[in-house]
Amino acid sequence: MVKITDEMLYAFITKNVSIDESENIQNAIESDEETKAKYQEILNIRETHEEFIRDFEKKPMPKRIEELFTQTNSIKQNNFFSRFARGPLAGFGWIGFIITGLFVFPTMTIQMAQNNKTSNTMIASTDDQEIRFRGLDGEIMKEISIGELFKLKTGSNEEFEITISSVLNTTEQTCFTITINYDNKTANNLSKLCIDK
């Protein structure tokens, strides 16, 4: 009878033997107690090993490993343009945000200045602009007196002086007689200006 080595028994258990070898080993196991005991011992180790590994592999993939695959998805989707792809509403929201920003940004300095009127670092103010555009505060007459002299300046820096000579107040009109002085000369004629009531 052929001597059965450990290596042959391992090959038999792991099914790595030919049909002829398999028959010989099977016969030896059945006929020889020592071979049978050795075979049983190796088989037990092998079966426990297989049971252990299979049971461990049957466990589902751990959450933290699963999350690795989903995390990389979220990293890829987290770029600026992919935000638009998440939904049309999100896209409109971002577009609105950008447009509002375009309007707000150029007037930001003026708004800042307006909120800091007492600050010495004020750059500009909408209040000042209003005064400048109107430019009439010094010329509003609250009370007109006969002989009162008004100084006017044209756009080309020419100066005039106007004197109210008389005022005629009727129920329908108010008429002023004015004298215009130009370059320190008094005009010869008097002008009359009437305003309907």
Next chain:
Amino acid sequence: MNNKGKYKDKLFDLYSKLLRTAIAIVPIAESEDLVHDTLEYFLKREQKYTDHQNLEAVAIMKLKNIKIDKWRNKSGTRFEEIDETFIRDYIYENEDDFAKIERIIDFNKLFSKIGEKCKEIMNLSLDYSYGEISTLLDIEKATVGSRLSRCYEELREIGKDG
């Protein structure tokens, strides 16, 4: 499917093989952590490895390298106890057959004491023929049988001594 999806699928499919390799080179309680670190490494380097000809081979090599770096600082840890808890509380958390759990724990104590090469070839022998193992490990087919024989012998000897 695009290349990115394919790359991730390939890595996902490698999970079992990486886990099997990890079991052979680190205590079982640490094997999932090692696979996690390896997969994380490759997922972060998609551009570098997406067209690699043999992702499986390079992943297994990287897993072994990560193990060397990571376990350098873990000498002195009592893995026998950690493994026992892991087997009881995680692998067999719903198992009522306590005799089986004890048998597995005893086996793992022996298995953890044999060399890495033995653990690797024994794990491979659960799924592959001698011919396939010889290709995977780049060794002669006849060597597979003799090496497996020596590994089982080593395991039995440790069992007798223990």
